[in-house]
Amino acid sequence: MYVAVATMNFREPTLIKGAGSSTKLGNILEGKRVLIISTPSMIRHGLLEPIVESLKEKGIESFVFSDVVPNPTFESIYRCRDFAKENNTNAILAIGGGSALDTAKAVICLLTSKYDDLNKFKGMLKVKKKYPLFIAIPTTAGSGSEVTVAAVVTNEKNGDKFAISDPKLIPDYAVLDPNLLANLPKSVIATTGMDALTHAVESYIGHSNYKKTAIFAKTAVSLISENLYAFYENPHNQQAVLNMQYAAYLAGQAFTKSYVGYVHALAHSIGGKYNVPHGEANAILLPYVLEAYGKSCDKSLTELDKIVQTRQENSNLCSKEHFMSWIRDLNDRMSVGNRLGSIIKSEDLDELAAHADKEANPTYPVPKELNKEELKAIYLEAMK
Ligand SMILES: [Fe+2]
Structure with a gap:
C-alpha cells in the first residue's frame, strides 16, 4: 500500500498566499453561486464580512452557512447539504479550522453522489465524483486540512467518529491569509x-x-x-x-x-x-x-x-x-x-x-x- 501511495498521483491544491489573499478570489469564483461554510466565531470576529463583500463587488452571489460545530456531526452536515441544495450553489468556500473544512468535505461527499447517508463514505476511496470547485481557507496553522484527503465526522446518534478519506476531497485551492490569524x-x-x-x-x-x-x-x-x-x-x-x-x-x-x-x-x-x-x-x-x-x-x-x-x-x-x-x-x-x-x-x-x-x-x-x-x-x- 505504501508503494502504491508513493506512486499515486495525488492532486495538490493550487496555493494562494499572502495578506489579504482571501479577499481576492473574485476571478476564480466568477459566475459561481458560492456556498460559504464557516463557524459562528468567524462571524463574531468580523472575519467573513470582507470576504463576502469582496465577492459582492465582483457580482458573485454567496450563501453563508455558519452553523459548523466542533467535531462535525451528521446533523450539522446534513443541514449544510440541504442549505447548498436550497440555494443551488455550485462552488464551496470553507473558512475556519479543521471543523469547517471537514464539514465541507463531508458535504461534498453527499452532493456528488446519490447517497444521503454519511455512513456510506466511511473509510477510503468511497467518494463518487470530484466536486466542481472547492476552496479551503484555514484559520489556524496546524491541521493541514486544506491539503489532506480526509474528513473526520461524528454520528451523534451512536457516538461513532470516523474518517472519510479520498483524494477527490483535496481542495482545488488552499488560501493562506495571515490576516485571518491575527487574533488567535x-x-x-x-x-x-x-x-x-x-x-x-x-x-x-x-x-x-x-x-x-x-x-x-x-x-x-x-x-x-x-x-x-x-x-x-x-x-x-x-x-x-x-x-x-x-x-x-x-x-x-x-x-x-x-x-x-x-x-x-x-x-x-x-x-x-x-x-x-x-x-x-x-x-x-x-x-x-x-x-x-x-x-x-x-x-x-x-x-x-x-x-x-x-x-x-x-x-x-x-x-x-x-x-x-x-x-x-x-x-x-x-x-x-x-x-x-x-x-x-x-x-x-x-x-x-x-x-x-x-x-x-x-x-x-x-x-x-x-x-x-x-x-x-x-x-x-x-x-x-
Ligand atoms: Fe493532527
Whole structure:
C-alpha cells in the first residue's frame, strides 16, 4: 500500500498566499453561486464580512452557512447539504479550522453522489465524483486540512467518529491569509503549531516516508523551528504567521501521503473520551512516544535535529535526545503544560490503549510496533 501511495498521483491544491489573499478570489469564483461554510466565531470576529463583500463587488452571489460545530456531526452536515441544495450553489468556500473544512468535505461527499447517508463514505476511496470547485481557507496553522484527503465526522446518534478519506476531497485551492490569524488565542497558536510539528515528525520517521514527503517534512520542521515561537509571541508578525501557515500546509502534504503514528492514535483516543483538544494532546504526547520508539528512530530524529540545530550552529551535537529536549523546551516556552494526570482516569486506561491500538495497528507505518500494554505505559508515563 505504501508503494502504491508513493506512486499515486495525488492532486495538490493550487496555493494562494499572502495578506489579504482571501479577499481576492473574485476571478476564480466568477459566475459561481458560492456556498460559504464557516463557524459562528468567524462571524463574531468580523472575519467573513470582507470576504463576502469582496465577492459582492465582483457580482458573485454567496450563501453563508455558519452553523459548523466542533467535531462535525451528521446533523450539522446534513443541514449544510440541504442549505447548498436550497440555494443551488455550485462552488464551496470553507473558512475556519479543521471543523469547517471537514464539514465541507463531508458535504461534498453527499452532493456528488446519490447517497444521503454519511455512513456510506466511511473509510477510503468511497467518494463518487470530484466536486466542481472547492476552496479551503484555514484559520489556524496546524491541521493541514486544506491539503489532506480526509474528513473526520461524528454520528451523534451512536457516538461513532470516523474518517472519510479520498483524494477527490483535496481542495482545488488552499488560501493562506495571515490576516485571518491575527487574533488567535496564544494557546491555540501553540497547540495547533505543535500539531503541525507532529504531522511532520510522524510522517518523517514512519516507514511510508519517501523522497517527496521527506522534503515536505524537513522543510516544515525548519519553518516551525524558525517561526512558531515568533508567531506565538506576536500574531501580527505576518511573515512568521505566513511561514507557519506554509509549514502546516507542507506537514499536511507529508502526512496525507505518508500517514501519522502512535502520537495521533493516542491523542485521538483521549480526544474522543475527554474532548482534549487534538493539538494539545499531540504536543504533550509527542516526546513520550518518541521515547517509547527507542533506538528505532535515532537516525531519523538526529536528521531532524540537524535542521533545528543548524540555526544554532551546533550541528555536531545533534541527537534524538537533543531533538526531544527541543520539543519539550518549545512546549514549556509556549506554556503548553501537561494536564493529562488530572484528565485521564486510571480505570479508563485499558479502553484508551485498546482504542489507540485498534486505530494504529497494523495500519500506521510506525518505526517500531508497540502493543496495547506498551501504549498504556506511554499514557502512564505522560500522567506522572
Ligand atoms: Fe493532527
